[in-house]
Amino acid sequence: MSSARLSRPRARRRPGGPKRVVFFAAVGALLFVVVFPFLWLLQMSLRPEIEMFSSAWLVWPTFDNYLALRTGQFPRNFWNSTVSSVTSTLLSLVIGVPAAYALSRARFRAERHIELWILASRMAPPIAFTIPFFLAYRYLEMLDTVQGLVVIYMTFNLSLVIWMMRIFFDSIPRALEEAAWIDGGSVWGSFLRVTLPLSAPGLAATAIFCFLFSWNDFFYALILTRTQAMTAPVAVVNFMQYQGWEWGKITAAGTIVMLPVVIFSLLVRNYLVRGLTAGGLKG
Amino acid sequence: MAERISEVIPAAQPLPRAAAVPTGWAAQRSRAFLAGLLPALVVLAAITLAPAVYLVVTSLTPLNLALPEQTTWNFSRPWRNYAELLQDERFGNSVWVQVRLSFFTVILQVLAGLGVALMLNARSRVLEAIRTTFLIPMVLPPIVVAIIWKVLYTPDISPLHRSLAFIGLPIPSLITSPQFALWAITIVDVWEWFPFTMLMILAALQMMPEEVLEAARIDGAGAWQLFLRVVLPLLRPTILVAALFRLVDSIKAFPLIFVLTNGGPGSVTEVTNYYAYTQAFNFSYLGFASAITVVMVAGVFLLSALLIKMVGKEVDVE
Numbered sequence: 128m129s130s131a132r133l134s135r136p137r138a139r140r141r142p143g144g145p146k147r148v149v150f151f152a153a154v155g156a157l158l159f160v161v162v163f164p165f166l167w168l169l170q171m172s173l174r175p176e177i178e179m180f181s182s183a184w185l186v187w188p189t190f191d192n193y194l195a196l197r198t199g200q201f202p203r204n205f206w207n208s209t210v211s212s213v214t215s216t217l218l219s220l221v222i223g224v225p226a227a228y229a230l231s232r233a234r235f236r237a238e239r240h241i242e243l244w245i246l247a248s249r250m251a252p253p254i255a256f257t258i259p260f261f262l263a264y265r266y267l268e269m270l271d272t273v274q275g276l277v278v279i280y281m282t283f284n285l286s287l288v289i290w291m292m293r294i295f296f297d298s299i300p301r302a303l304e305e306a307a308w309i310d311g312g313s314v315w316g317s318f319l320r321v322t323l324p325l326s327a328p329g330l331a332a333t334a335i336f337c338f339l340f341s342w343n344d345f346f347y348a349l350i351l352t353r354t355q356a357m358t359a360p361v362a363v364v365n366f367m368q369y370q371g372w373e374w375g376k377i378t379a380a381g382t383i384v385m386l387p388v389v390i391f392s393l394l395v396r397n398y399l400v401r402g403l404t405a406g407g408l409k410g
Numbered sequence: 411m412a413e414r415i416s417e418v419i420p421a422a423q424p425l426p427r428a429a430a431v432p433t434g435w436a437a438q439r440s441r442a443f444l445a446g447l448l449p450a451l452v453v454l455a456a457i458t459l460a461p462a463v464y465l466v467v468t469s470l471t472p473l474n475l476a477l478p479e480q481t482t483w484n485f486s487r488p489w490r491n492y493a494e495l496l497q498d499e500r501f502g503n504s505v506w507v508q509v510r511l512s513f514f515t516v517i518l519q520v521l522a523g524l525g526v527a528l529m530l531n532a533r534s535r536v537l538e539a540i541r542t543t544f545l546i547p548m549v550l551p552p553i554v555v556a557i558i559w560k561v562l563y564t565p566d567i568s569p570l571h572r573s574l575a576f577i578g579l580p581i582p583s584l585i586t587s588p589q590f591a592l593w594a595i596t597i598v599d600v601w602e603w604f605p606f607t608m609l610m611i612l613a614a615l616q617m618m619p620e621e622v623l624e625a626a627r628i629d630g631a632g633a634w635q636l637f638l639r640v641v642l643p644l645l646r647p648t649i650l651v652a653a654l655f656r657l658v659d660s661i662k663a664f665p666l667i668f669v670l671t672n673g674g675p676g677s678v679t680e681v682t683n684y685y686a687y688t689q690a691f692n693f694s695y696l697g698f699a700s701a702i703t704v705v706m707v708a709g710v711f712l713l714s715a716l717l718i719k720m721v722g723k724e725v726d727v728e
Contacts, residue, residue: 150529154540157526161544164558164601167569171561180567226450233443241451248458250710252662254686255703258468258696259461282457289450308435314442343551345665350691360553364669367560374567377557385554392549396542399549400609404655 168385172378179374192379200354201380204362208384211273211358212341215280216334223288224330228318230289231296245286249406253346256282261350271353279347284337290405291336295329296322332395336402339391342384359384469704473697481697491701501702503677504685511592511681512660515599516653522600523607524649528637530608531615541612548605556669559598563670585670591678598666603659607652614648615641650721654714661710682706 171179173188196202230238260279261270269275299322307317323330348358357365363380366373395402470488474481495501526544530537547555563585565571574581584594618641626640663681667673673680673688680688682702690699 154529154537157529158540158543160601161547164562165546165550167561168554168558222450222453225446229443229446233440233447235444235447244454244458247711248454250658250714251462251707252683252703252710253664254683254690254699255465255707256458256461258690258700258703259464261690262464262468262473262696263461278457281453282461285450285454285457314439315446339549343553345551345553345668349668350687360551363553363557367557367669374561378561381554381557384551388549388551388554389546392545393542396545399545400613403606404610404651407655408651 172382192375204359208358211276215277216337219284227292280341291333295326332398469700471697475694504682508681518600522604527608527611552665610652
């Protein structure tokens, strides 16, 4: 159940002859079902506005829809998304990584409770956090601020960091840091110089997951922001209120929101199972 | 630690610094670890535990942001929201919608994931590239998935509707039809999340002991027998865990419903999560919405605890 290695499956006897044709036809059909909707969005974003409703399958592509996004609020929304996701990721790493290391190396009596707590916060639907945060932010005047988003994104990012990094630290032999201790290093000094550099790939994967989950958030930003701190996913949906004549903007903005996600996800594809099941499964 | 060092180092030699302070070092170390853990625990308590308590407290008040004077911190009838909930038909309906949505999406995702995983589990560069491509729906931002399918489900712009009309089989809009709207959502959810079950099952297939499969083949097992008697039992724990994860997450369904149907037509696709959202943020009944949420969270925990108890014996789930 550890990281799913897409690259190294067991060999299996391959179907030959006519069976093989049927097999590849089926794979081709599936591929179409998976990829077509995604490609359709891409091509719509490149269509001129007047061709949006035409039945022509091929039209000369244009970047007008993307250029139209330069004016208006969208650049700001994109910036809000970036700032809130990156800040929340960094804060969660700074607070969560030492905790993960401590949990990996020392035995605490409350360990079991901490695990259950993390699991519970992962299972709870977002609305359970949204209502109290909304009321608190109203009182603290933090509604519609990027800081407010950073804090609520930590509700999932911090648990994710603690859970994932602990598994990575568990896999790093203790002998190395014990050697550093004998040489007179402090616990955290040795951690920074020895253990942390060794877990760099895990750290990168964890950071990417935090970023992705924050970037993909729609629900929290929908409720906790209005105009100032609105993020890109909410902005995309707001173009929908003028249904029928902003399809160009909707699809172009959707494509912009999706591109970093697809690229980052493919980078961490070997850790996908681990990231998505964090909080429930070890390893 | 200190003992081990003194064993290794002969007493005649001067002791290294670490071994010179045996008990102090151990205490210092556990203090250092505690110092690393505490900030995270404090923050986690502040952002998850405190809101949970606040939610439960709010659910005992009739908090309505349109009438803040009378309703804030008003505990005169603490159980009123829950009593109302029991009689609320729309709440009952939302639970029933959720049950059907969760049931069909989880079943279909497991079947699709299993089928595709078995199909693509072979060593080849082409299949490897295809496996990676199949991850796309899962990694797209949920809101982009919703937009993609909004396009495909909107008749005047959809290539799907146009093609069907072209071959003489025009169909009405699915997302505005009381009969098909929930199915429309189910289809998209399965499209979005079957890669997850596929990925988990592929991982399990790759770890399957080749000797066992070989032994069964030598004993004359056909492809079907091999699958039913050997492969499926070995996959069982993985399938159960994948289904559990999808079940818990299916209760969070929001962006799809928000963009595609808005809970409609009527309340045909209004799941409990969505109902709580409308009560809280469209009508400002935050007290009542909190009560819905408390019931929903309790339901999720109970259901998961029950399932983990059933599944837990065979799988290492927390």
